Amino acid sequence: MIRAILQIGNPALRQVADPVDVSQIQSDEIQALIDDLIETMRDANGAGLASTQIAVHKRICVIEVKKNPRYPYKPDIPLTVLINPKVTFLTEDRINVFEGCLSVPNMRGKVDRCPEIQIEGYDREGNNVSFISKGISAGTFQHELDHLDGLIYTDRMADSSSLTTIEEFAEHYEDGFKQQVISIVERYGS
16 A cells, blocks of 8 residues: 655654564564555655654665666665664765655755665564665665654755755756766775
């Protein structure tokens, strides 16, 4: 089922999500929630979606990038379901990149992200997962995990002057950002 995505200003976006009881991961309720997150994300052409964005305060998010029309410059990420995820930064380096969000429609802004992270948690079957993500993709995972802590990318912006509409981003910044993405992928991988 496609769910309504909360928009910036809705207080529910600022609530910290509760951990999921691992014994409940296989429950019909959690499995239906995961299906709804995937369907809603894909319907909105999102790169990811956290359960807090649909007013469900459980530590679950989904991420997928596959020739996404909203982010044509992003490297592909296979469908990833994360339950109770945690992130560990693997470097002191930071990259300053444009991000957008389904909860902040028609906008982009620059955020500092760690380009090498380790993610741990559970998948939709309840199996432990642990993997490293690098470059632009690492930022995508950090973005979704922030939602589970009640944060929106605008909270991470050191300089609000980079905030732009999608139309202005396309006209003034997108070409340069595509080149930056290529450089980031060359340096860190994807």
